[in-house]
Structures are given as C-alpha cells and as structure tokens.
Amino acid sequence: MKPQKIILYYGFTPLEDPDAIRLWQRTLCEMLSLKGRILISRHGINGTLGGTIDDLRRYVAATKEFPGFRSIDFKWSEGSADDFPRLRIRVRDEIVSFGACEELVVDRRGVVGGGVHLKPDEVHELVERRGDDVVFFDARNAFEATIGRFQNAVVPDVHATRDFASVLDSGRYDHLKDKAVVTYCTGGVRCEVLSALMVQRGFQEVYQLDGGVVRYGEAFGDDGLWEGSLYLFDARMHHEFSDHSKVIGECERCAAPTSQYHNCANLACRKLILLCRDCELDNVSMNCSPRHFENSTTESVSDYVALETA
Numbered sequence: 001m002k003p004q005k006i007i008l009y010y011g012f013t014p015l016e017d018p019d020a021i022r023l024w025q026r027t028l029c030e031m032l033s034l035k036g037r038i039l040i041s042r043h044g045i046n047g048t049l050g051g052t053i054d055d056l057r058r059y060v061a062a063t064k065e066f067p068g069f070r071s072i073d074f075k076w077s078e079g080s081a082d083d084f085p086r087l088r089i090r091v092r093d094e095i096v097s098f099g100a101c102e103e104l105v106v107d108r109r110g111v112v113g114g115g116v117h118l119k120p121d122e123v124h125e126l127v128e129r130r131g132d133d134v135v136f137f138d139a140r141n142a143f144e145a146t147i148g149r150f151q152n153a154v155v156p157d158v159h160a161t162r163d164f165a166s167v168l169d170s171g172r173y174d175h176l177k178d179k180a181v182v183t184y185c186t187g188g189v190r191c192e193v194l195s196a197l198m199v200q201r202g203f204q205e206v207y208q209l210d211g212g213v214v215r216y217g218e219a220f221g222d223d224g225l226w227e228g229s230l231y232l233f234d235a236r237m238h239h240e241f242s243d244h245s246k247v248i249g250e251c252e253r254c255a256a257p258t259s260q261y262h263n264c265a266n267l268a269c270r271k272l273i274l275l276c277r278d279c280e281l282d283n284v285s286m287n288c289s290p291r292h293f294e295n296s297t298t299e300s301v302s303d304y305v306a307l308e309t310a
Contacts, residue, residue, distance in 0.1 A: 002052040006079035006234070007060065008214060010046040010095065010189040012110040013068035018042055018091045026089045032059055035084040039095045043106045045069065046095035046189050048234065050081040068108065075187055075214050083235040098193050099162040103200065115183060115195030115206035120219040123182060123209060127225065130180050137176070139164070139185040139194040140231070143272060147238060147249035147259040148228030150184060164194055168201050180205045186230065188212035217241035229259040237261055251276035
C-alpha cells in the first residue's frame with residue numbers, strides 16, 4: 001500500500017466565483033481519490049485532505065497553479081484518507097465561522113489589518129524580551145485547550161468560533177489591550193480573522209503564530225512553551241509532538257489523565273467528553289458525569305468534523 005499523509009492549509013484571497021472554485025476542487029480531489037473537507041468563500045479557501053503522498057503532491061501542484069493560491073503554506077502531518085468519512089467541499093460565507101464576514105477585508109496579499117505574523121522562534125524572542133508583558137490568547141474553542149495549550153494562555157470560554165466577536169465586544173479582555181497579545185490556533189486560519197477583529201477593537205499590539213500550533217510543534221515539540229496534545233478535527237482526534245508530551249486533560253468521570261475525546265453514549269447528550277481508557281469501556285452503560293451534562297455545550301465529534309477546520 002502506498003504511504004499516505006494529511007495536508008492542512010488555507011489561503012485568504014479574493015475569489016470572484018467561489019462556485020467555480022468548488023467545482024474545480026471537487027473534480028481535482030475526486031480524480032486523485034482524496035478525502036477530507038474544503039471550505040470556500042469569497043475570502044479564500046480552507047482545507048484538510050488525506051490521501052497518498054503522490055496524489056497529495058499532485059493536488060498541491062495543481063492548486064498552486066491558481067494565481068491566488070500560489071503562496072499557500074501546505075502543512076503535512078501523519079494520517080490518511082481513512083481519517084475522513086468522505087470528501088466534502090462547500091461554499092460558505094466564511095472559510096472559518098466567526099460570523100464576521102462583513103468586517104473581514106481581504107486583498108491578494110491576505111487579510112487586511114490582521115496581527116503581525118511571528119515564526120515560532122520569533123515568538124520565543126518576543127517572550128524573552130518582554131516577559132510577562134506577552135499574553136498568549138487561544139483562538140480555538142475552549143474544549144480544545146483542555147488537552148493542550150500554551151503555558152499561562154488566556155482561554156476564552158467559547159464553545160464555537162462564532163462566539164469570539166461577542167466575547168471581545170463584552171469588554172472582558174479590555175485589560176489586555178496594552179499587552180503584546182499572541183494569538184494561536186491549530187494551523188493559523190482562525191488567528192488570521194481573530195487578530196484582525198482584535199485590532200479593530202483597539203488592541204494595540206497583536207501578533208499571530210505563523211502556521212499555528214502545527215508549525216510550532218514541528219519546531220520545538222514539547223520542549224518549548226506548548227504543553228499537552230493538539231486537538232484535531234478528524235478521526236485522529238489529537239496529536240502529540242513527542243514521546244514525552246505532557247497529559248493535561250482529565251477524564252470527566254474519574255479525573256484520570258487523558259487526551260482522548262469520545263461521543264457520550266447517552267443518547268440525550270452525545271456531546272464530546274474526555275474519557276480515560278477504563279471509563280471508555282463503560283461509556284455504553286454509564287450516564288453522563290454531572291460536570292459534563294450540566295456544563296458542556298460542545299457538539300458531537302461528527303458535528304464538529306463538519307463545522308470546523310484549522
């Protein structure tokens with residue numbers, strides 16, 4: 001069997017005809033037997049695909065032939081087409097669902113007015129120079145940070161990306177407006193939008209981790225400022241950057257260390273819950289933990305695979 005991989009990517013660029021891009025991308029992916037999901041809007045493209053290495057290389061080469069996609073950074077990771085149930089390519093108002101499509105301005109160079117991009121080593125340099133004046137701001141859903149995050153990061157209590165604008169508008173984080181704020185997410189796409197929203201709302205010094213946690217993990221593994229596992233929106237569910245990755249998540253039934261999410265077996269719930277190996281075996285017979293049933297509003301795995309990407 002030919003070796004397989006997964007690619008993660010996004011590109012912000014004005015698209016005059018998103019439906020034409022969708023048809024082209026579907027034809028290309030089907031020809032190459034790729035599976036995964038791609039979101040397209042008038043602002044650009046955002047995708048995660050699995051397949052053989054050769055076919056993914058052909059996909060990357062063909063996609064980069066489109067002028068607006070030539071500068072896309074394709075990130076490669078372990079996995080296969082089997083980590084996705086099917087191929088989904090959709091046109092939406094946004095390629096990442098902040099509910100702020102009218103606020104977002106995009107030109108051929110990308111998002112206009114977003115945070116300054118910092119490579120992983122540049123983030124370390126900033127922290128060394130500024131110390132406690134630097135604040136890491138998690139641009140992901142709160143449940144993702146439960147199993148992995150930057151040390152001492154601010155993790156807003158949001159259950160879907162569309163909640164971020166209202167959280168910023170609430171004034172809850174106005175005390176950070178004079179700080180050096182470094183936004184981060186899985187692959188970088190959510191930070192592109194969030195950092196622009198923060199700048200628009202008066203945050204004075206906003207950065208974004210270039211390439212997201214994926215690129216940071218490639219550079220520093222678990223020997224830097226990141227701790228725990230990286231949540232993934234596919235069948236892999238999570239990724240560790242080394243053999244000494246710290247486990248910071250806790251089983252919602254017994255509090256044992258774990259990084260593994262599952263759909264709750266309670267049909268009245270079906271939310272994502274963290275379970276250790278032992279409690280996973282009893283998932284079919286146990287009721288929801290009170291902490292989870294009362295507090296969690298996180299959708300199921302299948303819901304989130306359809307809704308979120310990088």
